Amino acid sequence: MSVNGKVIPHTPLAVDFWQVRKCPGTRLFFLSHMHSDHTVGLTSTWSNRPIYCSPTTAALLRLKLQVKEKWIHPLELDEPYLLPMDDIGKEKLTVTLIEANHCPGSVMFLFEGYFGSILYTGDFRYTPSMLREPCLRTHTTIDVLYLDNTNCDPNRTLPSRQQATQQIKEIIRRHPNHNVVIGLYALGKESLLVELAMEFKTWVEVSFVRMQTLKALELPDVFTTEPGVGRIRVVEQSQICSANVHKWDKEQPTLAILPTSRPLVSFHPNVHVVPYSDHSSYQELEDFVSALKPTSLVPIVGKHVPASFSALLPRRKRHEILVPECVRHYMLSQPESQLSSSANTSPRRRHFQPLLPKGVLFDSPVRGAGKSGEEATEPDATEEEMDAEVSENDSDCILVDLSKYHTPKKNRGGTGDMCLNIVKTTRTPFETNAKIISGLYQMTYTVVHI
Template sequence: MTVTLIDSNHCPGSVMFLFDGYFGTILYTADFRYTPTMFCNSPLSTEKRIDILYLDNTNCDPECVVPSREEATEQIKEIINTHPEHDVVIGLYNLGKESLLIELALAFKTWIVVSPRRLQMFQLLRLSNVFTSEIGAGRIRVVDQNEINRFNMVRWNQTCPTIAIIPTSRRIKLAHRDIHVIPYSDHSSFQELQEFVARLKPCSIMPIVKGTACHVYFSQCLSRSDELKPIQVPETVERCMKKNSKHNEALPDRFLKSRPLDIPRGVVFESPEEGLHDCDGADDLCTEELSWCYASLKSFDAVVEQYFKRRNKRNVRNMFD
């Protein structure tokens, strides 16, 4: 089996997955915003037959009008231009729409004020140097979308005239006259989905968003598939699957039981030895170390044993139980 990652034009790092193997060819778009360049210099440009297309159908509705991101950006600029004396608050999620912020910073020649955590993330992404965490350094400020509500709008306007902008294609009930919702979306519009499917010509479509039967809109774009034949699993794959099954049965119960800890997602760039040195006592066992231990089942026992040797076993056993 071959897995190929293709830029999905959504948020930084987002990709589509192209699976090609004995089962056929499957394209999983995940969240994506279609652009014709997806068919240039990529596996999609080879006119490969796609047996199953898992499609991001967020905006798959003929009545859902979603402008291009360039058009939505111009709408936001116009709103800001009509409020020259106002501060601007933009509500976003944790990730996404960074290109919009950079465009606004360059257009209005201002710093974009963000939280220290968001600033650190933008620096890791190596985005343009238009962001700062210094309060009051710029006219435009980014907050979490759920912070834009009537209470905060009243509070912000008591200090300085303020407008809020929420760039989203979702329907939001406006709680204040100075809140503006602009249909800026990182998901493909209905027209873009039509063009994408027409060019791809898959044999079948599976919607990613449940409850929305989108395939009816693209039936004329589908390729005729041959009569379905049973998938012949290669002998090497069957042998590997059986081997893994026996291996899982041999694992100790402590590895298979669900653990109540809320292990954070992501990668912790820290060795177990470094993490153990940083703790002042048994009660200070940090979440990152637990994450590393549970994710590294192969060396789990060794890490725990090392920890017990360096500490007096004070309250630690209860933590791992």
């Protein structure tokens, strides 16, 4: 599995990087969100080093990885926090968390200290409102921008999530007598599910494992584990295969929808791939970099960004970084020696008050029925992992990820025996500069308590 995290040079900081033996000088760890390619190496045995994240991510960290409470330090968004960078209280940094518009709990980190100003986006979907954040609006210089370059391809366009959601709604409206199966990974796109539930006045059936996550997120009450009570059902993306589609269709006419920015093509008339992305498009990244004008740019995924981005950077040199002696000593000391400082001098801890669950316009299902067949544990896989595993029965495959076969300068071993049949994709014209939908907690729903 790829590791989408970084150790910040000349500092004791790391973001989404948990391989401690590779960063012995790191003392402060930051988690941008809970997708598994950003938590590689982070387990329940984590100790001696504080983890800073958003309150929502903290809740998921406890639920999914069972990290001990003493190491988890949730920070509220949009508020600056002072953190110690040594064990004597002399040197501090300021960190501000900014909504990343990616998945529940995802944030960007703005670090300020002796090293200058560093903005680490983590995974994010850019929207112009981000530039109105007070911490960015008042800043004249970002010295280093760590950029989520997942979709940084000038030859590829993506619709806004609002446009992609409309495409999905139109597909469902065209098939009023069909059930709908949506293939998703373990975390993300919850706002899409809530919007579809409200639009079509139906419960969304999920597995017991997914329901645990949804309860932790305190989303509107549109989800159920009761089989057959709702028109929409969520499954793991890997379950969208020809055998299952044939099985579902025999029981009840069924559509399968894959909301993903991965370059998949469908080979079944009832399977629709919709380019719904939680990562910024190339044009959005260009707009973001052009507006911020950072002194330097570091890609989070891989080592390269398009040369056209270099033209967006101002011609100025970054000042030389002088690491204070107390910070050098801190980075060389044993982690145990910092327990009395960083663990006990936590930033202002604030009580997280999640949104209360809300009722919906349709009847509640009868509770206490048998468990759903989807109870099997869902892997914490994410869209950006691009897992290359092929089904044990290749003839059962109905999807192929074109990026594995058409990525330039990539050595591909094996015979590439993937099934290729008739292509059917769902892509409608869209404007690349359309208005971008807000994140999960910025959506507005009309609900009636029941």
